[in-house]
Amino acid sequence: MGGQVTVRPGAPRGRARGENRARMERLERGLGRRGGPRPRSWSVAPGCLGRETGKRRARPREREREKGAVFAGAGAQQSAGSAGPRSGDSGAGRDSVSATLDAFVRFTRPHTVLGTAISVTSVSLLAARNTADFNLSLLAALATALCAALSANVSIVGLNQLYDVEIDRVNKPYLPLASGEFSAGQGAWIVGASGALGLGIALASGSKPLALTVAASLLLGVFYSADLPLLRWKRYPVLAATCILSVRAVIVQLGFFAHARRALALASGDQVAPLARDLGGSLGLVFGTGFMVLFSVAIALFKDLPDVEGDEGAGIRTLSVAFGQQFVFRACGALLTAAYATAILVGLFCCTHWWTRLVTVGCHAALGATLAARTRTCDLESPSSLYEFYMFIWKLFYAEYVLLPFIR
Known part of the structure; x- marks a missing residue:
């Protein structure tokens, strides 16, 4: 508000008030003639109403009002200067975490994660021969299988994205590597960590069927996606279909079924039966x-x-x-x-x-x-x-x- 604002006093209420105001004007300005009120020019400075040469002083009530406005403005600036940035930083931090989480979910390809979770659960429950088999041993085996399988699933789909960045920029630009939300290094770290976690869980469980299932799935994932000599089988329709059906149709069915049956046999003190005998029944x-x-x-x-x-x-x-x-x-x-x-x-x-x-x-x-x-x-x-x-x-x-x- 650096310019001047012209303020015209309102019309006098009655002749007496007008004469008094005119008299005040003459006294203040030393004018030797009668006249009505003249227009006044006021300049507004930060914090007060200042008077130019020949201008009247701001009234006390106006000064008080301006002072209140200045203190209110100063308080607002102080609030914006202190609490404001912290609130903004907090909001930006929440937005950043939310964006990273959203990108990670897209990186995992949720439809494959859901497919893996449902298939492992279904096949594990299929291993129960009667209602007595629905016990804590079966649930523990299922939980272990889910953790290992889902970790391996993230590694497999992530590896495919690492080698398909240029293709995904055309076909699937919403994926985080193709869109640039994740760097290649971040993607490689997720792939390596999730693969190691899945295989580690399987080995720590002591279940040979589970360990072989996870290892075979990870290996076929490398064959399917990795751009290495004799690999990247996705370029060849027959080999690509073989990889997918081997994991989804054979390895998942037989491996997790055998893992669940093994857990039930150990819990009941029975001898672990060969998978071929279980298949027949x-x-x-x-x-x-x-x-x-x-x-x-x-x-x-x-x-x-x-x-x-x-x-x-x-x-x-x-x-x-x-x-x-x-x-x-x-x-x-x-x-x-x-x-x-x-x-x-x-x-x-x-x-x-x-x-x-x-x-x-x-x-x-x-x-x-x-x-x-x-x-x-x-x-x-x-x-x-x-x-x-x-x-x-x-x-x-x-x-x-x-x-x-x-x-x-």
Whole structure:
């Protein structure tokens, strides 16, 4: 407020007041003529109303009001200068932690984490032969398996992102390495730490099935992603599908089932039976392995459909690049349809209880019908539509593991 503000006094209330004011003016200014009030010019300085030459002094009430305003302003500045930065720093710190946590969640690929958690839980519960087997030993084995498997899962998907930064900038720019939220060094640290943690938990448990399962999964993850001689199998459709189905359909089913059965046997004092003998007595495990082979191949093929542009630019010859999206889409649909048809037949002719038969047949028929309806509405020309359908397949994958313990 460095300029001058002209203030005109209000009109006098009555003749007497006007004459008094005029008299005061003459006395103050030494004017020898009568006249009405003249305009006055006031300058406002920080903290007070100052008077220019020939200007009247600010009234006490005005000075008091200005003083209060100055002290209020000074208090506000002091508050802003002291408490303000601390509040801002605290808010910025919270925002930074929240952003880092959000980036880490995206780095872990939550749909794969959820898939691993559900599959390990389902297969472990499938190992229970009767209600007496649902005990603390089984829960402890499940908790150990989950910690090891989820840590290994983060390492595997993180390794793939480390080697796919340039591709992900086209296909998945929201991932933290592609977007620059995480550096390559930070990503490598997370991959190494989570892999070591998963393998360490498995070895510390003393369970050979769990240790072999985690080690084999990590090794196949390296084969799939690492850009090293004879590796990076994701460039070759057959090898890529083999990696995915080996982990999702075979290693997960057999390894975690054997780990849970071992824990139950040790808890009851029984001898640990060979896995081959357990396989013969578990309809759910045999069916689940076959079903997941078909499902995992479909996931391995379909995952590349939304990424044709980036894969083609990077020289990765996926089936979607080599044969076209329509061919791969129809092939995936045929595999999934065959899987659900097989599940319905198993429910009708192999389940021994009426209620397990009802759940198996009814739920798989409903899921198959939902799949057929979604297939008709998917737009092959839209990457977003293809990605939504891909995530829908993962939801079917989750649902199957929920149903698997009912197949007996």
